Amino acid sequence: xxxxxxxxxxxxxxxxxxxxxxxxxxxxxxxxxxxxxxxxxxxxxxxxxxxxxxxxxxxxxxxxxxxxxxxxxxxxxxxxxxxxxxxxxxxxxxxxxxxxxxxxxxxxxxxxxxxxxxxxxxxxxxxxxxxxxxxxxxxxxxxxxxxxxxxxxxxxxxxxxxxxxxxxxxxxxxxxxxxxxxxxxxxxxxxxxxxxxxxxxxxxxxxxxxxxxxxxxxxxxxxxxxxxxxxxxxxxxxxxxxxxxxxxxxxxxxxxxxxxxxxxxxxxxxxxxxxxxxxxxxxxxxxxxxxxxxxxxxxxxxxxxxxxxxxxxxxxxxxxxxxxxxxxxxxxxxxxxxxxxxxxxxxxxxxxxxxxxxxxxxxxxxxxxxxxxxxxxxxxxxxxxxxxxxxxxx
Numbered sequence: 001x002x003x004x005x006x007x008x009x010x011x012x013x014x015x016x017x018x019x020x021x022x023x024x025x026x027x028x029x030x031x032x033x034x035x036x037x038x039x040x041x042x043x044x045x046x047x048x049x050x051x052x053x054x055x056x057x058x059x060x061x062x063x064x065x066x067x068x069x070x071x072x073x074x075x076x077x078x079x080x081x082x083x084x085x086x087x088x089x090x091x092x093x094x095x096x097x098x099x100x101x102x103x104x105x106x107x108x109x110x111x112x113x114x115x116x117x118x119x120x121x122x123x124x125x126x127x128x129x130x131x132x133x134x135x136x137x138x139x140x141x142x143x144x145x146x147x148x149x150x151x152x153x154x155x156x157x158x159x160x161x162x163x164x165x166x167x168x169x170x171x172x173x174x175x176x177x178x179x180x181x182x183x184x185x186x187x188x189x190x191x192x193x194x195x196x197x198x199x200x201x202x203x204x205x206x207x208x209x210x211x212x213x214x215x216x217x218x219x220x221x222x223x224x225x226x227x228x229x230x231x232x233x234x235x236x237x238x239x240x241x242x243x244x245x246x247x248x249x250x251x252x253x254x255x256x257x258x259x260x261x262x263x264x265x266x267x268x269x270x271x272x273x274x275x276x277x278x279x280x281x282x283x284x285x286x287x288x289x290x291x292x293x294x295x296x297x298x299x300x301x302x303x304x305x306x307x308x309x310x311x312x313x314x315x316x317x318x319x320x321x322x323x324x325x326x327x328x329x330x331x332x333x334x335x336x337x338x339x340x341x342x343x344x345x346x347x348x349x350x351x352x353x354x355x356x357x358x359x360x361x362x363x364x365x366x367x368x369x370x371x372x373x374x375x376x377x378x379x380x381x382x383x384x385x386x387x388x389x390x391x392x393x394x
Contacts, residue, residue, distance in 0.1 A: 021045055021134070021189040028143040028185035036084040040140055041186035047134030047217045051238055054201070054216040055079075057260050058127025058239055062099070063200075064163035065122040070100035071210060073122050076203075082212035084141040098142065100210030114207040119151075123166055124201040128239050129156070130220040131197060131390060132176055138187045138213040146184040147205035152177040154198035156391065166200055174198075179206060197221045197390040219243070222289060224384040227375065232295070236356065236371045237261070241289035241383070245321065245355070248282045249273035249363075255284045258369045263342075264302040270367030272307055273360075282309075283359045287321035288371070291379030293350040297332060298370035299358075300342040308339040309360035316353035328357055337366070352376060 022043035029039060054060040056077050065073040075082075075098050082097040089095060099122060104114040132154060139146040153173040157166060165171075174194060182188040203214060222241040227233060236242035238259050247255035251274040257264070264270045273282045294316070301308040312335055315328035331351050337343060350373065358369055375383065 021191045023180070024183035024186035024188055025181045026183050028146075028183065030143060031084075031086060031141075033086075036086075036141060037081070039185065041183060043187070043189060045134060045136065045189040045191075047191060048136070048215075050133055050217040051128065051130070051220055051243060051256065052215050053126045053128050053130050053132065053218050053220065054124055054214060055127050057262070059125075059261075060127030061125045063123045063125050063166075065099065065101075065120070067101040067120050067208075068099060069102040070094070071096040071098050073099045075099055076122065076124070076211060076214040078213070082138070082140040096141065096210055096212075098140070098210050098212035100142070100145065101205070101208045104208040118208075119204045119206040120208050121202055121204045123163055124203060124214065124216075126199055126201065126216065128220040129197055129199040129223075130218045132192045132194060132216055132218040134192055134217040135177060135190045136187050136213070136215040136217075137182060137190075137203070137211055138215070139182060139184050139210065140187070140212040141185060142210040142212060143184045145210050147182060147207070147209035147211070149179050149181045149206040150177065150188070150211070151175065151179040151204045151206070152190070153202045153204070154194065154200065155202075156197055156199045158199070161200075173202060176201070179204075195390070197387070221387060221390055222383070224380060224387050227289070227383070228380065232372055232374050234370050235288045235292045235294060235373050236286050236369055243287050243321075245285045245287050246324075247271075247284045252365070258284065258366060259286070260368070263300060264367035267303045267307075270302070270304060270365050272304065272365030273363045276363040279362075281359055281361045282363050283357060284369075285324070286356045286358070286369070288354055288356065289375070289379075290383045291318065291352065291354045291376045292371075292373050293352055293376060294331070294356075294371050294373040295347055295350050296372040297345040297347070298342060298368065298372075299337065299345075299366055300368040300370075301337055301339055301365070302342065302367040303340060304365050304367060305339045307364050309337050309364040309366055311335060311361040312337055312366065313359045313361075315357045315359070316351055317355050318353055319355055321354065323355075334359075334361060354379075
């Protein structure tokens with residue numbers, strides 16, 4: 001196993017620690033008809049509960065690729081699994097739902113094969129810069145045309161750099177996934193322990209081939225200067241460093257949907273639980289960006305009509321993220337919710353918190369939760385300290 005080669009002449013930092021995750025090497029069987037996912041190989045990776053930093057809804061994008069002859073690079077970040085139509089062909093060949101490059105060739109008839117250094121690459125802008133904990137490179141439906149191996153590098157460049165600026169000399173790239181063999185028609189997972197904040201990835205396939213989907217799981221690390229300039233912002237939003245710590249039920253859709261950007265666009269873009277047949281209730285526990293003062297709340301049930309939650313209540317506590325011990329203080333009593341409605345509440349006074357719990361009664365769903373306020377001095381100081389510690393440009 002060797003580390004990937006850099007494009008142009010960028011310097012590549014020492015590889016990060018990458019621990020073992022289930023991998024799927026080797027060929028996949030040719031498509032035999034019927035359900036195209038019937039023989040797709042995958043596993044329960046230990047990091048997929050985290051935020052997908054490369055989610056298009058957070059602003060991620062594939063900003064460049066050296067080749068996309070058969071299938072567009074932008075397909076890498078499409079939501080949902082890749083689709084497969086065995087009869088769909090175009091002038092360039094089979095139309096695939098992924099990123100696929102042409103077949104590489106050697107320099108001459110005497111040397112028809114590509115060299116070990118030959119590879120294709122795509123540059124990915126993370127929608128929410130942060131610490132990468134795990135990567136999934138899914139080669140779904142690429143059975144005889146997937147890459148022999150992949151590698152992934154990362155960098156941190158402030159602002160909105162162009163592809164040329166990202167590929168310029170002097171930009172330091174850190175190897176997150178060293179050159180590793182992958183399997184066709186499989187979700188290939190890699191656990192990453194780099195411990196630094198990154199803004200962009202470079203995904204390499206050796207020497208050529210196709211990748212259906214890329215998922216980059218990790219922890220959002222917001223820029224404290226930006227949050228300070230905003231003053232009041234959504235303290236629970238994924239893009240600002242909020243996250244879901246736990247939830248009672250994820251049967252129909254993930255609880256993380258409730259803190260995605262924008263309003264829900266359809267029913268499964270929110271959080272919906274199964275129907276309860278007991279006397280309990282469902283709930284979500286959130287960690288805010290840092291210690292904050294909450295001043296206003298929005299609870300949205302957009303596109304939830306016959307299945308919205310009947311009532312909701314909010315409670316807070318000032319314990320650190322990941323703890324589940326201290327008492328909760330109710331800030332919004334059990335309140336009736338209307339279907340397909342954005343409900344707004346102004347609190348009587350600012351409430352200091354690091355964690356928030358939303359209870360719904362008895363079951364159902366909400367589409368979004370917004371908690372508006374600002375960081376406390378203590379919270380802002382901790383966030384700035386963490387940012388400096390994780391900033392890979394320093």
